[in-house]
Amino acid sequence: MTRVSLSLLAALVVLGTACGPQDLNGDGIADGVRDPDSVTLVAPSTPLGTVAGQVLDTRFQPLAGVTATLTVGTPTADNAPRTAQTDANGDFRFTGIPAGSDVVVTLSKEGYGTVRAHAYVPADAGNFPLNNGNAFVGPYALTQLNGTVSVLVVTHSGRPAKGAQAVIEATPAAVRLSDTGTYGTNVGVIVQTATADDNGIVTFTNVPSPEELSRLNGRYDISIAPIDENGDGIYESAGAYVSYTGETVMLDPSPRLIQLPDARTPGTFKVIATNVTSLLDGTPPPIENMVKPGEPIYLVFNQAIQPSSVQAVLTDEAAHEALGVATTIGKTGNVLMLQPAVALQNGKEYNVWVRATSADTGAFLDATGYLFGGDPYGPIEASLSKIAINDGMVQDGLLSLSEIVYVHFNVPLGLAKGRGGLQAFINYDINNSGSIGDAVGESGNDRGFQVYPAEYTGYENPSDLFPLKLSKYTTRWMFTYYGTASVPPQVMVKVDFENVDAAWGAYQTIWGQPVNKSMSAGITVGPQ
Numbered sequence: 001m002t003r004v005s006l007s008l009l010a011a012l013v014v015l016g017t018a019c020g021p022q023d024l025n026g027d028g029i030a031d032g033v034r035d036p037d038s039v040t041l042v043a044p045s046t047p048l049g050t051v052a053g054q055v056l057d058t059r060f061q062p063l064a065g066v067t068a069t070l071t072v073g074t075p076t077a078d079n080a081p082r083t084a085q086t087d088a089n090g091d092f093r094f095t096g097i098p099a100g101s102d103v104v105v106t107l108s109k110e111g112y113g114t115v116r117a118h119a120y121v122p123a124d125a126g127n128f129p130l131n132n133g134n135a136f137v138g139p140y141a142l143t144q145l146n147g148t149v150s151v152l153v154v155t156h157s158g159r160p161a162k163g164a165q166a167v168i169e170a171t172p173a174a175v176r177l178s179d180t181g182t183y184g185t186n187v188g189v190i191v192q193t194a195t196a197d198d199n200g201i202v203t204f205t206n207v208p209s210p211e212e213l214s215r216l217n218g219r220y221d222i223s224i225a226p227i228d229e230n231g232d233g234i235y236e237s238a239g240a241y242v243s244y245t246g247e248t249v250m251l252d253p254s255p256r257l258i259q260l261p262d263a264r265t266p267g268t269f270k271v272i273a274t275n276v277t278s279l280l281d282g283t284p285p286p287i288e289n290m291v292k293p294g295e296p297i298y299l300v301f302n303q304a305i306q307p308s309s310v311q312a313v314l315t316d317e318a319a320h321e322a323l324g325v326a327t328t329i330g331k332t333g334n335v336l337m338l339q340p341a342v343a344l345q346n347g348k349e350y351n352v353w354v355r356a357t358s359a360d361t362g363a364f365l366d367a368t369g370y371l372f373g374g375d376p377y378g379p380i381e382a383s384l385s386k387i388a389i390n391d392g393m394v395q396d397g398l399l400s401l402s403e404i405v406y407v408h409f410n411v412p413l414g415l416a417k418g419r420g421g422l423q424a425f426i427n428y429d430i431n432n433s434g435s436i437g438d439a440v441g442e443s444g445n446d447r448g449f450q451v452y453p454a455e456y457t458g459y460e461n462p463s464d465l466f467p468l469k470l471s472k473y474t475t476r477w478m479f480t481y482y483g484t485a486s487v488p489p490q491v492m493v494k495v496d497f498e499n500v501d502a503a504w505g506a507y508q509t510i511w512g513q514p515v516n517k518s519m520s521a522g523i524t525v526g527p528q
Contacts, residue, residue, distance in 0.1 A: 047099035049121040053137030055090045062090030069106040097121050105137050112142040113173030115188045139177045147209030150255040153200045155237040156262040160200030165225040168204045213246025220244045234304040234333035238263040264360035273300040278369035286510035289371045297338040304333035309357035317349040319458040319465050344373030347380045347411040353466050370471040379511035383410045384519040387493045399487035407477040414473035418505025423448030427492045430483025454478040490522040
């Protein structure tokens with residue numbers, strides 16, 4: 001070691017006191033000093049390190065010409081990726097990497113698999129020039145992409161699946177030899193796409209050969225997309241997924257047969273989901289059949305629908321009037337949308353009939369249901385719309401013995417429980433006694449006329465469009481008049497919900513709101 005004279009040492013002390021030694025080139029030695037000793041060694045302000053690695057092929061031969069791309073942290077304009085090439089020994093090296101950095105190294109070479117590796121440069125790198133922190137990547141062995149794999153794809157009916165789109169995933173793209181075992185750990189995947197030719201043959205190229213994957217315990221995973229043979233937008237054959245080991249393909253390299261399954265759903269053609277559940281079996285409650293004004297009716301079938309087979313009729317509550325409805329089939333072929341020409345009215349009941357034929361089996365389906373316009377969270381309070389008489393027995397414009405009185409509400413009502421118990425009272429001397437209240441059915445009497453639901457059936461008039469599925473909710477109720485006197489129009493009729501015996505029943509709207517307030521209206525003569 002060269003000794004430093006006392007005069008030089010004093011000068012260095014004075015210089016260090018003034019501004020301190022500087023190491024602008026980061027080599028760990030004070031700038032301008034050629035023979036360092038303990039006085040001239042300084043720690044760099046930004047420690048640096050190295051990242052190195054080795055790349056081989058799967059037969060453990062060094063692989064030259066591999067491009068190693070290094071990124072420190074997140075790439076930015078000031079932090080562009082750096083590249084290096086492996087030499088004849090398969091080695092690469094990056095220097096001047098900031099200590100404490102997480103780096104990503106991508107190894108790629110034309111005709112070989114690509115792998116991405118993570119490394120960490122120790123934080124104490126660069127304290128002294130001979131003790132830089134080093135990160136080592138690998139060694140990695142890249143698979144060679146010189147193989148070919150073929151499969152024969154046929155539809156569920158046995159026809160060549162011409163034009164079928166397929167994807168192969170070959171595993172691995174490389175192996176990390178630093179791990180345990182002969183070949184270490186498989187990493188990465190090679191993805192290639194191909195299209196079936198006129199004979200249904202799909203040929204994948206630029207994949208690892210079966211022989212190579214056999215050595216590495218690798219495999220081929222193949223996915224085939226569904227097939228629409230006639231271009232009508234409906235899949236006749238469903239997709240398929242198969243997996244073969246490299247050893248299996250190596251022992252028998254002939255194209256393997258992949259038969260696509262039938263995309264059709266077996267069994268009875270039916271509606272499996274809808275926002276109008278009355279189109280299914282049973283009599284579901286109104287809340288399950290409530291459609292907001294402006295929304296369509298959705299029906300999902302278990303099989304594709306023949307577009308030209310669809311018929312749909314939407315009617316008012318009585319099935320007297322047909323309302324316009326547009327039909328649309330979704331892209332999947334099994335979703336039917338019915339859009340009313342005019343938005344459904346809040347609190348009104350409607351009826352719907354649908355007929356469709358399966359494109360898969362030729363079976364047809366007829367479904368009838370009921371629905372209600374409205375928002376499940378926007379109930380309407382029940383009220384009387386009108387009291388109308390059926391002036392049929394004696395056509396004199398008066399309510400006569402045995403004639404029917406129809407009670408109409410603004411929203412459909414139903415029995416929440418029990419058999420009934422609703423009564424009506426007429427504010428008139430119906431027995432000609434000279435007083436009101438001494439006859440059954442007169443205001444003030446304890447007993448009135450029993451009121452029953454008169455739900456429309458679709459059989460009442462020749463103009464009815466189709467038989468209806470009963471919802472057990474209706475805006476039309478009725479009672480039969482048994483008074484001896486003829487009652488003129490405008491006489492008030494009270495429908496008494498307040499005094500319904502709980503043992504007999506309880507009433508509610510389609511929103512499930514209880515109806516427990518009495519209502520009154522005058523008698524009119526007109527449509528029922």
